[in-house]
Amino acid sequence: MEVCSITDHSSESIIEEILKIYSSIKDLEDEEILQDTSDHLKNVYQRLDDLITLPIDYEAAEAILNGHGFDQALDTIIRFIYLYTIRLETEYANSILTSNEPWEMLKNYSFYPNYCQLVRTEYQGAGLKANDTVVFLGSGPLPVTLILMCHQHGLKGIGIEQDEQRAELSRKVVDKLGLSNAIEIIHGNHFQLPLSEGADLIMIAAQAQPKKEIVEQLAKALPAGTKISCRIYEKGLRRLLDRSILVGLPAKLAHEFKECRRIHPLPPVYNTVVFAVRSSAAAPERP
Structure with missing residues (x-):
C-alpha cells in the first residue's frame, strides 16, 4: 500500500500528495x-x-489551500475525514455498549485526553457553572463532549445530531454510562434552534457541517445575548479540515456575533475555540 510520499515540506510535494489522496x-x-x-x-x-x-x-498553508484552484479536491477530502471519523466513533460507541466497564472503555479512547482538556477550556472560557445547560450541535454517535461536560462539571446537556441512527446510538451510550438524566439527544439539526428549554451556551462541533450555513441560521434564529462557542482548525494544514475558515466564517462571526474570546490550542488539543455573543439583531431591510 502506498504511504505518504512527502519527503520535504515544499508546496509542490504537499500539493502532489493532496491530489493523490483525492484521486x-x-x-x-x-x-x-x-x-x-x-x-x-x-x-x-x-x-x-x-x-x-x-x-x-x-502563510505557507494559506498559499497552498487558497491558491491552487482545487476546491473540489479539498471538499472531497473533508467529506472523507468527516465520514471516516464518524466510522471510528461508531465503532468505539459499540465497544462501550458491549463492555462490562464502559467508563474504563471510554477512558481508553485514544482522544479522551484531548476531549478532557478541550471541555475544560470551553467550560472555563464560557464562564459556565454547575446546572447550566449546554447545547451541542453535531454531537455524533459518541458524544464525548457532552458526557464530560455533564459528568465532570455538573452541567445539563442537549446533543443535536442530524443522523437518526447515530442519535439513537449516542442515546444508548449515554444510558450505558448512567447519564440519561443529564443528557438528552435530539434527532435534528441547527434549524431546531432556539430550543424552548433555553441554553447557557450553544456549542458548534468542529465536525458540524455545513458550518457557514449553521452560523447563518444561528444569526437568524438566536436572540441577542446568546452565547456560542465554535471549534475551528486554524493552525497550518489542519485548516484543510475546516473549509469554513477558507470561505468567510470569521467574517460572518464578526458581523453577526461579537467575539469575546479566542483560545488557541495547547497539546494534545488541536482546536481553537472561538467564543462569541449574538449581537443585537439588525433592522430588517426596507423593500
Missing part, C-alpha cells in the same frame, strides 16, 4: 467509507494525518 477517494460512496473493512481507507486516513501535521507556517 484515491473521489469515487467512493458514503457507505463505502462508513462500511469498508479493508486496510485501504485506514491507510488513506493515516496519510491525511501525516499531511495535516506537517510543520508549516500559516
Whole structure:
C-alpha cells in the first residue's frame, strides 16, 4: 500500500500528495467509507494525518489551500475525514455498549485526553457553572463532549445530531454510562434552534457541517445575548479540515456575533475555540 510520499515540506510535494489522496477517494460512496473493512481507507486516513501535521507556517498553508484552484479536491477530502471519523466513533460507541466497564472503555479512547482538556477550556472560557445547560450541535454517535461536560462539571446537556441512527446510538451510550438524566439527544439539526428549554451556551462541533450555513441560521434564529462557542482548525494544514475558515466564517462571526474570546490550542488539543455573543439583531431591510 502506498504511504505518504512527502519527503520535504515544499508546496509542490504537499500539493502532489493532496491530489493523490483525492484521486484515491473521489469515487467512493458514503457507505463505502462508513462500511469498508479493508486496510485501504485506514491507510488513506493515516496519510491525511501525516499531511495535516506537517510543520508549516500559516502563510505557507494559506498559499497552498487558497491558491491552487482545487476546491473540489479539498471538499472531497473533508467529506472523507468527516465520514471516516464518524466510522471510528461508531465503532468505539459499540465497544462501550458491549463492555462490562464502559467508563474504563471510554477512558481508553485514544482522544479522551484531548476531549478532557478541550471541555475544560470551553467550560472555563464560557464562564459556565454547575446546572447550566449546554447545547451541542453535531454531537455524533459518541458524544464525548457532552458526557464530560455533564459528568465532570455538573452541567445539563442537549446533543443535536442530524443522523437518526447515530442519535439513537449516542442515546444508548449515554444510558450505558448512567447519564440519561443529564443528557438528552435530539434527532435534528441547527434549524431546531432556539430550543424552548433555553441554553447557557450553544456549542458548534468542529465536525458540524455545513458550518457557514449553521452560523447563518444561528444569526437568524438566536436572540441577542446568546452565547456560542465554535471549534475551528486554524493552525497550518489542519485548516484543510475546516473549509469554513477558507470561505468567510470569521467574517460572518464578526458581523453577526461579537467575539469575546479566542483560545488557541495547547497539546494534545488541536482546536481553537472561538467564543462569541449574538449581537443585537439588525433592522430588517426596507423593500
